[in-house]
Amino acid sequence: MKYKYIISNQRPVVSDEMGSEFMDFASVYTRYKTSPAGILHSVKNMISRWLSPSIAIATLGTSLYFLIQKETEVPHGDKPLAKTVHSAESDDQISSDKIEPITDDRNEDNDQTNQPEQPYQMELPGVWRQDVSSAEKIAKTEKLPEKKKEGSPDMMVEESGYFSPTPKDGFPLLYKYYAENMKYPESAVEDSISGKVVVMFMVSKTGKISNITIRQSLGNEFDAEALRLVHGMPPWNPAIMNGTPVDKYVALPITFEFHPSPFTEEE
């Protein structure tokens, strides 16, 4: 009978020497190196070791290149500062050298503005110049600074930005008006309702109040009272966006509080 398994009753002993006799990491490693997996690994290693740093350097280089380009392109606002030191000729060279590769019409622009640039710089106070560099980044035209030049610097600072509409007499007086004119609806006295009506309305460019709507209601009587108050309130200043008045919606909460009159208290 042929046996399937060889059954022995002795466990082969692996001595230390026998273990180290066959131990050979170098040969295993060289076999691994020449196997497809090993080759793939070393190729991947090469890529991660050489390609990714070179990509990083390339990206850095390109971004630096564009950064430098942008710097030569943008600082028209700063250039006049340098001009006071350099002679007119050397500056001409610099500007034409650096601006040449961009576009033809830019070049023309540059030529046109070259001469008036000098006096225009003299008039400029520090605050304005900061404005120009940021404005130029957005508009990238030379017309904007020229237009701005006419206004006084203080006006410029005031005009930029947004201001929301305000009551002409200020908010404290507006609230005083509400407090004085508010009539607590008589029908609600019994229920002693307190709460808030939010009224929304538009303050137009001219400061006129229109489109009055109720955003948050507290019953018909209260809504009617709130509308009456808003209709009769003192005039408002319009909202101002970059120096020009604009239409703007305002939401205003009007709080109704039930204060029992001395008469009812006695009862």
Place this chain on the structure above:
Amino acid sequence: MSPTDHTDIGEEQLILSAQIDPARFEPLYQKYFRRTYSFVLHRVGDKETAADVTSKVFLQALINLKKFKFQGLPLSSWLFRIAINECNGYFRKRKAQRHVILDDHTLSSLFEVFEEHDTELEKKLRDCIQKLDREDVELLQLRFFESYRFKEIAEILDITENNAKVKIYRLIDKLRKLMQS
């Protein structure tokens, strides 16, 4: 070759660094070579062949090291899984006979299970093992000859721990029936 050794914290670091650079696998190779070699030798029975198969095991380990995920068990379980596959490959290729070692240690642990001890049983066992298929013999070796825990057997055979338990209890039942017949 005690199966109860504890995985030291350094092993995970060694594996991770070897995954990045296979040349750093050497300390792990030195640590596990003898145990893997013995594992293979017990199945193959020949020293030279065992050395040959063991080097193949480590080659496969290097190739597949990226796929290895450290789960708290020593690397040996994973190496033994590869070793079993390599041994199977060897037996298939050479049409060689498998070696099963039925030494005193294995016999005593089997006697414990069957709760009897006589020389007749040993003889019966030898005959019964011949009737088992490859997978059962594998389990028998892992559990009773090499005394691995169920968790490690599960890891080596790439099955769940519960499945390993079920398989071994079924194997014992099978052996008992074979011996009674």
